[in-house]
Structure formats: C-alpha cells, structure tokens
C-alpha cells in the first residue's frame with residue numbers, strides 16, 4: 001500500500017511532486033514552481049497544456065451537452081469521423097475512451113471480419129515482441145512483454161509474437177499456421193518497449209506479407225499518431241496502407257478518447273449490436289478532438305514535430321558524445337529516446353531535481369514525448385537541464 005495515498009491502489013510508482021496548473025510546455029506546482037514538461041503526459045498533450053482552442057471547445061461543449069449516449073446521432077462524432085477519414089484515408093471510425101479499448105475493438109474487428117468471411121476459424125493475431133498495446137485482457141494478450149502479463153493468466157488465446165524487424169520469423173509463423181492468422185498488429189515505433197523505430201522497408205514488407213497471406217494489417221498509432229513522428233500517422237511516412245489504425249493518447253489533447261479507423265470492407269465486420277461503448281465518442285470528447293485536429297492541421301504541427309525533433313535529436317547526440325553515461329539516441333520526430341548506462345529511473349529522478357519532466361521506456365531508456373508546440377528555446381533549455389542531470393548520475 002502506498003504510504004502517501006492509502007486510499008489508492010498501488011498501481012503506479014509515482015514521483016513525489018504534483019501539479020495544479022499547466023501552460024504550453026510548462027507545469028506548475030501549488031507553490032508556483034515551474035517544471036519544463038518533455039513527457040507530455042506520455043504523448044498526450046500534443047498542443048501543450050491549457051491550449052486555448054481546446055479549453056474553449058471543452059468549456060463551450062460542457063456548457064451545452066456533455067453526454068447523451070450512442071442511442072442517438074451525435075453530429076460532433078460524425079464530424080470527427082469524417083475529419084479522420086480525410087486525414088487518414090480510412091473511411092470508417094469507432095470511438096471509445098482509451099488506447100487499450102481501441103486495440104480491443106481492433107482485435108474484435110479483425111476476428112469478426114475473418115468470421116464473416118466463413119471457412120475455418122481464423123483467430124490468430126501476430127504481434128511483435130517488446131510491443132505494448134494496453135492493459136485490458138485482450139490488449140494485454142497482444143502485448144508481447146512478459147513483465148506486463150505476469151500473474152494475469154490465462155491470457156486470451158490466439159496471439160503469437162515475432163521479433164520486430166525479423167521478416168523471416170513473421171513469414172514462418174504465417175507459413176506454419178496456414179489459414180489461422182487474421183491479422184498482424186504492430187506499432188510503427190515501439191513506444192513502451194523502448195522507442196524502437198521500425199524501418200520503412202520492413203513495414204512495407206510486412207504489408208506485402210499480409211496481402212500475400214490475406215491477413216489484415218492493424219497499426220497501433222496510439223502513441224505515434226497525431227503528428228508526433230512527423231506525419232499525422234507514422235504509417236503514412238512509411239508509405240503503407242493499414243486496414244485498421246488505432247488512435248488515442250494525443251487525439252483530444254488530454255480528454256479521454258480512443259478511435260479505431262478501418263477500411264469499408266473491414267468495418268463491415270461490425271453491425272448494430274456487435275460492439276459498443278457507453279461513453280465512446282460523446283460530445284465533450286469529440287469537441288476536444290475536433291479542436292485539437294484544427295490546431296494540428298492549421299499550424300502544421302506534424303511538420304513542426306519533424307523540425308523540432310531534428311533539433312532535439314541533434315542535441316541528444318551531442319550529449320551522447322559528451323557524456324559517457326549517455327549511450328545512444330533513437331526515435332522519430334518528437335518521439336525520442338536516450339539510451340543510458342544507468343537505471344533510467346535514476347536519470348528521470350535527476351531530471352526532476354532540475355525541474356525537467358521526462359519518462360522512461362524500459363530499464364535503460366529515457367524517453368522524450370514533448371508537446372508538438374515546443375519552442376526551439378524550450379528544446380535547448382530541456383537539453384541543458386538534461387545535460388546537468390546526466391552529470392550527477394553515476395554508471
């Protein structure tokens with residue numbers, strides 16, 4: 001039991017700090033102490049904190065209608081679906097409230113699509129080792145990392161995993177289970193698994209194998225989407241066309257929302273009654289998402305993520321050259337990681353002392369997921385603070 005919060009379940013190892021207010025890339029404690037936020041609420045606050053466009057949309061919507069249920073038409077939900085269709089080329093959307101839920105829906109959709117086609121049951125979904133798809137039981141079964149699954153068995157059957165980057169392993173599973181697989185599901189840059197970008201050639205070949213074997217390609221863009229890696233979807237830059245894409249984290253700048261996007265053919269797997277969500281796509285969440293997308297598009301924040309990401313990455317590479325504790329740099333756009341020669345938690349703690357918020361992704365990986373509105377001067381300030389923090393950490 002957490003001694004500081006005895007009424008809460010002990011699910012998080014929390015840092016002993018809390019914030020009462022945010023503005024752009026800054027968070028403030030009750031005492032008014034500013035912290036530079038390069039964690040972005042784990043890739044959520046793409047527009048930074050308290051962005052006026054989202055604040056106004058949420059306040060306005062809260063004053064008129066927060067929720068009425070999917071028993072009735074929700075014009076804002078229809079508008080959001082059309083908007084996402086225009087941005088991704090995937091014409092059908094289903095809305096829920098989180099990344100895990102979006103992946104649950106994608107898993108159900110893939111199995112249902114296979115079932116509707118008839119023939120032998122094709123239920124197998126192939127994911128990548130080191131992946132992260134969420135904490136609900138289905139998404140957890142897709143998440144090929146034992147540390148997240150420990151003690152929760154039996155998991156949902158019908159999942160297999162292959163190492164990322166290994167096309168032969170994927171081809172072998174598809175060959176060895178003829179007529180069993182219904183989908184391959186992957187993150188274009190593995191996030192929680194340590195910020196591991198998959199190269200475009202690999203992604204294209206995965207797509208080709210999927211087509212060849214008649215299985216769907218599900219791309220989990222919960223973390224990589226919303227412009228973070230330099231295009232609205234990371235899969236767009238790779239030149240692949242997934243059958244299903246899942247979104248969540250940054251989609252409404254912090255208001256809970258998740259989305260599954262699919263082609264017409266795959267979406268036809270769902271009919272009235274086959275899936276649903278009480279809160280999913282309610283007017284409040286959709287108003288926040290539409291406001292977020294307005295700013296993302298009008299300010300070309302994906303392009304900005306690429307530029308600022310370049311600046312931040314170059315700075316991280318300098319740190320890696322100057323400081324022995326810093327080993328390697330990985331990432332794409334504003335999804336960046338510094339591999340360190342000490343426990344990542346020690347570096348995160350040292351950063352906190354410097355009033356800099358970063359997060360870890362695995363035991364030796366420090367991860368940066370700042371707002372896409374980060375200013376160049378803030379990126380430099382962050383690098384300086386990180387540099388000072390690294391000096392105090394011993395290998």
Ligand SMILES: *Cc1c(COP(=O)(O)O)cnc(C)c1O
Pocket residue numbers: 097098099100101103132133134135187191192220221222223224248249
């Ligand atoms: C965070 C994350 C999820 C889970 O999202 P929740 O909103 O925490 O359920 C799923 N997939 C990826 C790639 C993520 O980064």
